[in-house]
Amino acid sequence: METNGLPLTPEGARAALADTEHIRTSATALSATPWPTWFFVTLTLYIAALPIVYGGITADSDWLLPRPAWMVVMLTITAVYGALFAVAAKAWRDKTGVALRWDVLPKRATLPLAVGLPILLVGAAFAFRATGQPVWLIAASLAGATASTGFHLAFVRLHRKTA
Incomplete structure (x- = not known):
């Protein structure tokens, strides 16, 4: 805040602090803004494909494709x-001058996702291997896509709340 060479008054100091708080809030909102739609779709498709690919890799015998093809x-x-x-x-x-950051997201959402999603995606492949039932892979694929969509919507809501 410019003071034109004059001492800063208490009111000016409060205004400067309010400006600083507004800038911090804006930076947090920018860094919590949702991914571009094309990347959200890419991420969701990737998460949905992982259980099926893991299932193909871990299957006892060739399932739909040979194991090396699944690796590729x-x-x-x-x-x-x-x-x-x-x-x-x-x-x-x-676009924003702000790097994407995970630390601005609520831990109550990111921690269960960071722990639960890998367990779901990899666990389904082991359940498939044990039972031979692809329903495990399909269920994990749908659950992963749902989690990705839910997390994206939470991102959007967080952005709207702080913007």
Whole structure:
């Protein structure tokens, strides 16, 4: 805040603090803004594909594709996802000047997702291997896509609340 060479008054100091708080809130809102829609769709499709690919990799015998083909699929979708993640993060940083941050998200949402989603996605492949029933993979795929959508909607709500 410019003081034109004059001493800062108590009212001016309060206004400067309010401006600082507004800037901090705006930066938090920007860094919590949802992914671009194209990346949200990419992420959701990736999460939905993982249980099926894991199932193909862990199957006792060739299931739908030979095991090496499943490995190629896994490596390919992971590389594509990683590249698109880098593009989305860079585009966001260029657009807003703020890096994507996880620390602004509520821990009550991110912790269960960070723990539960990998257990769901990998656990379904082990259940499939044990039972031979692909319903485990389909259920995990749908649950993962639902979790991704729910997390995205929570992102949107958080952004609206802080914007």
